[in-house]
Amino acid sequence: MPVSARAQALPPYIFARMEDDIDAMRRENRLVVDLGISDPDLPPPHGVAAALVQAVAEPGSYRYPPYGGIDGLRQQVADWYRRRFAVNLDPATEVLITGGSKEALIHVALATTDPKDAVLVPDPGYPAYHIPSALFDLEEISVALRPGNHFLPDWTEVRPEQWKRIRLGYLNYPNNPTGVLAPDNFWRQTIDLAARHGWTLVSDLAYVDIVYQGRARSVMEFPGAKDVALETLTFSKSYSMQGLRLGAVVGNAKILKAMYRVESQINAGVYVPIQTAGIQALKSGMEPEVLSQYRKRRDYVAVQLARLDFQVPPPPATLYFWLPMAPGVSGTQFSRALLHKAGVALTPGAAFGPSSDRFVRLSFTAPLSMLSRAFEAWHRALPIT
Numbered sequence: 474m475p476v477s478a479r480a481q482a483l484p485p486y487i488f489a490r491m492e493d494d495i496d497a498m499r500r501e502n503r504l505v506v507d508l509g510i511s512d513p514d515l516p517p518p519h520g521v522a523a524a525l526v527q528a529v530a531e532p533g534s535y536r537y538p539p540y541g542g543i544d545g546l547r548q549q550v551a552d553w554y555r556r557r558f559a560v561n562l563d564p565a566t567e568v569l570i571t572g573g574s575k576e577a578l579i580h581v582a583l584a585t586t587d588p589k590d591a592v593l594v595p596d597p598g599y600p601a602y603h604i605p606s607a608l609f610d611l612e613e614i615s616v617a618l619r620p621g622n623h624f625l626p627d628w629t630e631v632r633p634e635q636w637k638r639i640r641l642g643y644l645n646y647p648n649n650p651t652g653v654l655a656p657d658n659f660w661r662q663t664i665d666l667a668a669r670h671g672w673t674l675v676s677d678l679a680y681v682d683i684v685y686q687g688r689a690r691s692v693m694e695f696p697g698a699k700d701v702a703l704e705t706l707t708f709s710k711s712y713s714m715q716g717l718r719l720g721a722v723v724g725n726a727k728i729l730k731a732m733y734r735v736e737s738q739i740n741a742g743v744y745v746p747i748q749t750a751g752i753q754a755l756k757s758g759m760e761p762e763v764l765s766q767y768r769k770r771r772d773y774v775a776v777q778l779a780r781l782d783f784q785v786p787p788p789p790a791t792l793y794f795w796l797p798m799a800p801g802v803s804g805t806q807f808s809r810a811l812l813h814k815a816g817v818a819l820t821p822g823a824a825f826g827p828s829s830d831r832f833v834r835l836s837f838t839a840p841l842s843m844l845s846r847a848f849e850a851w852h853r854a855l856p857i858t
């Protein structure tokens with residue numbers, strides 16, 4: 474039977490492919506420490522599991538949920554924005570609940586673009602940003618995030634005729650994979666560009682709570698944001714609830730209405746007990762102990778990487794180190810060699826964009842004992858390439 478060109482054009486999902494390689498090695502009884510995928514290993518906030526279990530036991534909890542989310546969770550998201558950023562959102566029109574943020578980041582393209590429009594994607598950028606161009610017949614316009622520009626896009630690199638075609642653009646600060654935050658003037662400048670050229674700015678705020686130095690900003694804090702922007706939230710990183718699949722999108726009411734149309738045709742809403750657990754998570758907030766564990770790991774990894782001659786500062790935010798490769802070595806080559814020689818999995822930079830294979834990403838979502846094993850094995854396996 475024929476398979477669509479659309480499906481064939483999709484790259485294999487990098488983390489699924491890496492999982493296959495790791496499984497194959499484990500079947501050969503090799504110990505593999507997976508520092509590739511970002512899969513938080515610390516527990517959700519206190520009370521989340523109990524709220525989930527109690528809600529599952531409620532009669533009627535297995536019925537279809539409301540499409541855009543239960544009122545209580547929409548309200549809680551709006552309350553969180555007010556507490557956290559002094560931003561007012563109308564829970565009825567400016568908040569939508571989604572099954573995690575990955576699908577929202579992809580489906581937003583269905584609500585904002587038509588075939589042949591262009592989408593602005595940072596390189597490096599979270600792999601899901603690259604999917605709308607492959608699935609929905611859009612042109613992808615990459616904008617490089619370079620160390621010399623603090624891993625911010627240099628908007629002067631986008632040509633005037635490209636601005637005319639762009640209808641959607643993704644940004645993500647605190648940034649996966651580079652770990653940096655964006656300054657206020659950058660947000661102001663970008664909102665201005667989105668307004669001037671008529672594109673929807675999507676700010677992916679996945680790492681809002683995982684910040685060690687400085688403060689994450691919401692795009693919604695800046696004047697004019699609600700005219701041009703959406704922001705995605707996820708319960709996966711702050712609250713380690715990634716298996717439950719829960720997220721939210723907030724911002725421009727007109728675009729959210731279009732997103733609701735799309736989502737209600739494709740999805741059937743998020744299981745209500747999961748949303749109830751989400752209310753509890755927002756009320757509790759991220760556990761301070763979780764952040765302090767991540768900070769300890771970050772500091773430990775920084776010391777170990779310096780011993781391996783990587784000249785990288787500890788990231789001010791997120792769960793990642795973005796490691797530059799020696800001249801002539803690609804991230805793909807390096808990560809393959811490290812996996813086979815030392816049993817340590819990292820993510821090649823190519824997963825994040827076509828010009829990013831001069832880097833690899835190390836994720837410290839593993840306990841200190843596993844990190845220590847990984848670095849011991851790495852040292853023993855030197856030289857890697």
Ligand SMILES: Cc1ncc(COP(=O)(O)O)c(C=O)c1O
Pocket residue numbers: 511572573574575576599645649677679706707708709715719720
């Ligand atoms: C920047 C960024 N956005 C979104 C996501 C997706 O999170 P989820 O789909 O679990 O909400 C991730 C996950 O790693 C991420 O790193």
